[in-house]
Amino acid sequence: MKVLVVGANGQIGKQFVTFIQDSEKLEARAMIRQIEQGLFFEKLGAETAVVDLEDDVDAIAKAAKGVDAIVFTAGSGPNTGKDKTIMIDLDGAVKTIEAAKAAGVKRFIMISSFDTTRKAIQESPSSFAPYVIAKHYADEWLRDTDLDYTIIHPGLLTNDQGTGKVNAAPTVDRGEVPREDIAKVIVATLENDSTIGKEFQVVAGNDPVDEAVRSL
Amino acid sequence: MKVLVVGANGQIGKQFVTFIQDSEKLEARAMIRQIEQGLFFEKLGAETAVVDLEDDVDAIAKAAKGVDAIVFTAGSGPNTGKDKTIMIDLDGAVKTIEAAKAAGVKRFIMISSFDTTRKAIQESPSSFAPYVIAKHYADEWLRDTDLDYTIIHPGLLTNDQGTGKVNAAPTVDRGEVPREDIAKVIVATLENDSTIGKEFQVVAGNDPVDEAVRSL
Numbered sequence: 001m002k003v004l005v006v007g008a009n010g011q012i013g014k015q016f017v018t019f020i021q022d023s024e025k026l027e028a029r030a031m032i033r034q035i036e037q038g039l040f041f042e043k044l045g046a047e048t049a050v051v052d053l054e055d056d057v058d059a060i061a062k063a064a065k066g067v068d069a070i071v072f073t074a075g076s077g078p079n080t081g082k083d084k085t086i087m088i089d090l091d092g093a094v095k096t097i098e099a100a101k102a103a104g105v106k107r108f109i110m111i112s113s114f115d116t117t118r119k120a121i122q123e124s125p126s127s128f129a130p131y132v133i134a135k136h137y138a139d140e141w142l143r144d145t146d147l148d149y150t151i152i153h154p155g156l157l158t159n160d161q162g163t164g165k166v167n168a169a170p171t172v173d174r175g176e177v178p179r180e181d182i183a184k185v186i187v188a189t190l191e192n193d194s195t196i197g198k199e200f201q202v203v204a205g206n207d208p209v210d211e212a213v214r215s216l
Numbered sequence: 217m218k219v220l221v222v223g224a225n226g227q228i229g230k231q232f233v234t235f236i237q238d239s240e241k242l243e244a245r246a247m248i249r250q251i252e253q254g255l256f257f258e259k260l261g262a263e264t265a266v267v268d269l270e271d272d273v274d275a276i277a278k279a280a281k282g283v284d285a286i287v288f289t290a291g292s293g294p295n296t297g298k299d300k301t302i303m304i305d306l307d308g309a310v311k312t313i314e315a316a317k318a319a320g321v322k323r324f325i326m327i328s329s330f331d332t333t334r335k336a337i338q339e340s341p342s343s344f345a346p347y348v349i350a351k352h353y354a355d356e357w358l359r360d361t362d363l364d365y366t367i368i369h370p371g372l373l374t375n376d377q378g379t380g381k382v383n384a385a386p387t388v389d390r391g392e393v394p395r396e397d398i399a400k401v402i403v404a405t406l407e408n409d410s411t412i413g414k415e416f417q418v419v420a421g422n423d424p425v426d427e428a429v430r431s432l
Binding site (some may be wrong): 054056057081082083085086087091096114118121122126127130131134200 | 270272273297298299301302303306307334337338342343345346350353385
């Protein structure tokens with residue numbers, strides 16, 4: 001199963017590609033913005049595709065050609081201008097969804113934000129609201145497709161070492177979760193088709209990742 | 217016919233309220249952000265409702281209660297932070313659409329941007345793209361409803377005195393158009409139910425506004 005990783009050079013993306021290049025069932029095609037970012041992935045034996053999320057749907061569809069699944073884990077990050085939030089977190093996500101359709105890729109895993117409901121938008125501090133709004137509309141766009149989607153809503157991401165154990169359910173109490181464990185959750189999601197059409201929140205917890213994902 | 221004007225204190229909004237308070241068939245309820253903005257509208261004999269577009273759907277729905285139509289002509293403007301683009305031009309518009317549904321108001325006139333297609337997004341300079349993206353998703357959200365909508369796509373807005381004459385069609389050549397004429401186009405749109413379910417671009421031209429709108 002070949003997986004296009006959009007946002008491969010991000011913190012979750014890099015760990016995820018590392019995991020799946022180690023696995024027997026999955027292999028990655030890393031979508032990166034700059035050719036210099038490719039070395040990391042080539043060393044892992046992963047394919048790369050150089051596409052900017054500000055490019056058009058056709059460019060992304062070309063990168064998606066022949067893969068079996070797409071994982072969207074790109075984010076504009078806190079260090080870019082506020083205008084990038086709408087361009088990457090919303091429009092970049094929607095263009096990737098449209099590219100999946102165009103390339104005939106049915107399986108789509110969205111790494112969303114912990115809570116992207118209308119209520120969460122209204123309760124967000126105004127500095128954070130634009131990000132929640134962007135993720136809200138990207139999630140809505142995906143729900144409205146015929147793709148085999150799963151939407152993962154991680155808690156507050158940390159760089160702590162993963163424990164391999166999480167608490168995953170449609171709604172869980174807010175909490176932290178290591179990026180490494182989210183990368184493992186994505187792998188388990190791809191390996192369990194029972195997650196198709198579902199979405200879930202995930203924080204650090206007591207259940208082994210595979211068991212947590214299988215029992216969703 | 218009572219019309220809730222969202223963005224009443226904007227340049228188009230003020231002219232539009234002035235026109236319809238002069239007409240016999242239409243009357244305005246001006247939705248404004250600050251109570252001090254109300255004096256202008258009270259002098260015209262228009263009702264006011266004080267609601268911030270960053271408030272929730274319920275607050276907007278309350279302002280929309282009992283009106284026959286909603287005109288969305290709010291915009292974050294060029295002098296606010298980039299984060300306001302997604303909060304007002306996209307999320308403020310969508311919340312107003314949801315408020316129309318909640319309040320049972322079927323008729324909805326959206327003042328959009330000249331070209332909000334995916335192609336226009338890709339061709340926009342990156343300083344302008346966030347605005348086009350916001351308007352694109354707001355228009356898409358409206359098209360996907362059962363509301364009796366009309367989407368007006370004005371050319372480059374000027375403060376020139378209106379001529380009462382325009383060129384309006386699904387697509388026209390790019391050009392300028394006085395805000396005063398757009399205000400007249402909104403009036404004509406409300407008076408012509410043949411515009412329901414349609415959208416059109418409008419620039420300065422040779423056809424009297426009412427004739428141009430009736431023949432769409």
